[in-house]
Amino acid sequence: MSATPTAAPTTRIGRHLISIDDLDRAAIERVLDRAESFAEVAGREIKKVPALRGRTVVNLFYEASTRTSSSFELAAKRLSADVVNIRSAGSSVDKGESLKDTVQTLSSYDPAAIVIRAPHVGAARLVAGWTPASVINAGDGKHEHPTQALLDAFTLRRRLGALDGVNLWIVGDVMHSRVARSNILALTRMGANVTVCGPPTLIPREIETLGCQSTVSLDRIEEADVVYVLRMQHERMHDSFVPSLREYAERYQISLARLRPGQLLMHPGPVNRGVELSADAIDSAAALIGEQVKAGVVVRMAVLYELLAGAQPRPSGAGQLATAGLEAA
């Protein structure tokens, strides 16, 4: 692990987490180090620290989500925050309330943070302009999903020690993937060499300008230390991005036969078994998919903590309290 905090790190992360571009390498390391300390808390019987006691976290989800929404909720609760979950079904969002009006309404409850997932690029950034709360992007359209990239970096760093020089392939529908974009940015920042691979119709023009390489064939997949597989969405067939799932699977499905020993396998979930991944690969020792899910909670705790704890002077000194709580364990 890179973390041997001799002095308090000087890099603070900003008030919001909208994009991986908000974080330099030192800030990413800081979040991952913090997540390590929370991983230790997660191993305790009572998995709670009082860092955000009395503060409110609003989870505002305009898109279906299992992993991200539940892990944000759990993360906030383990930091002792009060949590409000709002999903578009059943909320006034369904009655045509604008995003701005919804956010301003929720802001009147004085939340410390708003976690937002929305189907449109830039939604989180807009929200940050409308609320005094810290805003965390939990996925904005096809743009970014920064906490996913952080938990992926955390998972890899735990397994490999460091990401410098690691060859990572991202395979699948890169064009429509916010996970791909945030991961290209985060993992290259951490020193990895990233290659994206997928059908030519699903690799955006000029994607190399993000700092990765691109290819349309799995021919050189053995070069990868890590194979990161993206979800292949069924609706892509209707738009003729690929002619059929059969042909897609034939060319791009990652199975044990296509992996060499020692390669690691990742996937952001949910998996389409038999499409982008074969069942034998999912259940193999190469797969880190379960570790990714576990990392989701501690990394999101770290993000909430870094953004919120100590961000405002609290009467009880919430930041110190949390640290003290950790040390006491």
Added chain:
Amino acid sequence: MTVDEQRTFHNPGRPAQLLISAAHVLDPREEIDTQLDVLVRDGQIAELGPAGSLEPSSAVEAIDATAKHVFPAFVDPHVHLRTPGQEYKENIDSGTAAAAAGGFCALIAMPNTDPVLDDVAVLRSLVETSRREARVPVGFLAAITRSLKGTELTEMAALRDAGALGFTDDGKPVVSAGMLRKALQYQRLCGGVIALHEEDPALTGDGVMHEGAVSARLGLAGIPSLSESTMVARDAALARYEDARVHFQHLSSIESVEALARARELGARVSAEATPHHLTLTDDIVRTLDSRFKMNPPLRAERDRRALIDAVASGLIDCIGTDHAPHAVHEKEVPFEQAPMGTIGLETAFAALYTELVLPGELELDVVIERLTAGGALFGLPTPRIARGEPANLVLADLGARFEVGADGYASRSQNCCFHGRTLHGAIEMTVAAGAVAFRSGAVAHDGALSAR
């Protein structure tokens, strides 16, 4: 000059009586680029003389224009007045006020209103409203196809008789080559330039910005340049075959400029416009995800911008059109993908071009003035000129004055300006349109007062 009175409409103001003294007068067509006194009597340019040669009298308002410029006023061939149907975005009063504030003495309005200007009744009502509200003369393009649906021609001849300047489905392309061909053929009967918004919907898809490195980074669906350029090439071929007169609206890409150049070489009767925003901004600014930068065609790459500047400099692109496209605040205050396309541009056109292109030495001032004044003549309107006996259509500008765009609000009803917040050089201080003062800034004291500054 033949003023086609039938095809522009406004509420004429009181004929101006002005002595603008010691102004730097620049009119490239008249080959004037020197300090002069300009006397306007009864709305006409009565006299031009060396600075200090014309004596003020009590019958005229005297304006000391030392260190200021006088240009022929601009004509905008591409404006959305949003009337009828979307008056909350703009109406004829506010749209023409914005035009006058930007130095425009005439404009051409687009027919993608609600209802669409696709029949004579709508045109008549617009003519009537313009005669009541318009501060500068307004000409109208009627739709090529009914409801802009691309399937049935409008009654083009009747619309021409009722005063339409020409035709366009602007906002949408005429997707069917067969349909456009019929319109071009019909032009032989009814006249009227056919103006085209060039875009292949199959290539645009769900695109919301230029396809390139920035769209790849943002995860926004891209609109490839060839969505425009393939249609320019197709329609130039149709125009040539039918010997029709076609105008390409708001060209945005290098490939389109190449297609235009080829069409011209082959003798096609095609003209083209470029907007101030495509000439001064690129897709790089869309990284901000500010919906003010969402327009159609989209802001493109630097190489596209360079090609447009070169084409404006050479005259391959004939004129500047703003594509002034107002939208309400609540419509633009949404995520980028959901926001409507368009930026307002009348009030900032000159200052944006002057600041971003003339001052850095990319374009000469006389070229910018020539292109800003050329858009009407392409549709048969008179060209504003600074010459004795001409109706007064002129702009008084202070090139040394700087202002922050939007700091004092807008004359337009909308605020969706892609230059909002920028500091620009070159303030319009007065606009005389069709012989009457249509706009004066705070810098020029009001009627009757002697010597403004």
